[in-house]
Amino acid sequence: MVIHKKNLKKANQVVSQLKDKISHHQWRLKYHVMPPAGWMNDPNGFSFFNGEYHLFYQHHPFSPEWGPMYWGHVKSKDLVHWEELPIALAPSENFDKDGCFSGSAIEKDGKLYLVYTGNVWVDGPLDEDLKQVQALAVSEDGIHFEKVVGNPVISEIPGGDINTFHFRDPKVWKRGNSYYMVLGSKTKDNVGQVLLYSSEDLFDWQFISVIAKGEGNLGYMWECPDLFELSGKDVLVMSPQGVKPEGILYHNLHQSGYVMGEVDYKTGNFKHGPLHLLDFGFDFYAPQTMEDEQGRRILVAWMDMWESEMPTQKFGYAGAMTIPRLVTMKNDRLYTTPVPELKELRQNEVHYKDFTIDGEISIKDVSGDCLELEMVIDSQEATQFGLKFRVDEATNQETVLHFIKQANVVTLDRNQSGQGPGGTRQAELKSMDNLHLQIFIDKSSVEVFINGGEKVMSARIFPTEQANGIKFFADSSIKLKHLYKWELG
Structure with missing residues (x-):
């Protein structure tokens, strides 16, 4: 415990020294959670405790590169304004000395428990050189955490066709009087799967079953599982690694999606349908959900992608979270x-109301780099239409959202978005009649919500500071039935 406190103190001091240098950098997001300095990936421990939302995240405080994982921490009363808190977890014990990997949080007896994967690198072939266990830390105030005596609470992988090395990302919830946990896993011959456990007290866990396993093109490892009930259905969210592209789908290095069905908690059997993606853009991974005191299911994800170029790393930070999203069925x-x-x-x-677009135009007072757009489009006779944002004509920069009506396909194109990776991503829509768009633009991100959340596309973009233009285009006249633009404070 002494080593843990010492390591936390050192990490917090380093972040404190670095953060002022980068706090006003041009690509730092204004209304998204980002690390004050250093590296961020997966959201962890998304929870509601003592009247506030808590969000933890995978954090390397000492550099903007991935490294031995700590847990960064923010909290909020309203999911909008986030307060930076001291780092919550640091590697310190023999079972987690090389990283406190992803996990979740749950309230029990008025205390907040973090459930996480302890990671240790051992000698051996790459990707077979780790020992992963599940551990607990506890806090009375939701800010200062101590690792419990008796860790790890799950130290061995169960028998059967379960890979010995990859065993991580516990998501814990309560159902009736029992606690349940899902864990990311794979088979011995590299097929992604999810394991189900139960406990009466969070400390003593029993393995129930392999609750779901990939078939066909569903990847070699399922990370960051999350199981919850919504509108009478059981939903398993996970992030499969190694899914191969199919048509317009699965073009990111790793995917995040869900399957839906019904869990039999006695047998651990889960009959479910096919995989559906949660986001069709470039930068969305390891989503985690929580239920708040209003009974709403809220999701947040890492708004970046593994092995992508991250231009902010040159300036001492990397990684961001999506805006919180309401999940409905x-x-x-x-x-x-x-x-x-x-x-x-x-x-x-x-x-603007009933505004006609024909060709390509800018609209007075509709521009900026930190804003929300909401619109309803009547596409009329047009076969192709859309909008360009973060436009800088001097440097030929733009990010393009392009709708092709005959195919019912939307394309998000960042080939001219500035620095960072380019590429396009596509999604198929049910219809483009009275198309509803809600677009959130921040200093280095865009999140597009189409037809009330039917499809969502998220991307990091890294344009110049003067790239503030917005243009609308159509190959024949379209009508903006409504167009709203707000600056976001």
């Missing part, structure tokens, strides 16, 4: 939309 699909609390950020409203 419609027509047996998950829809995700911005939490309504984000409306608090809106300033200086600009509104």
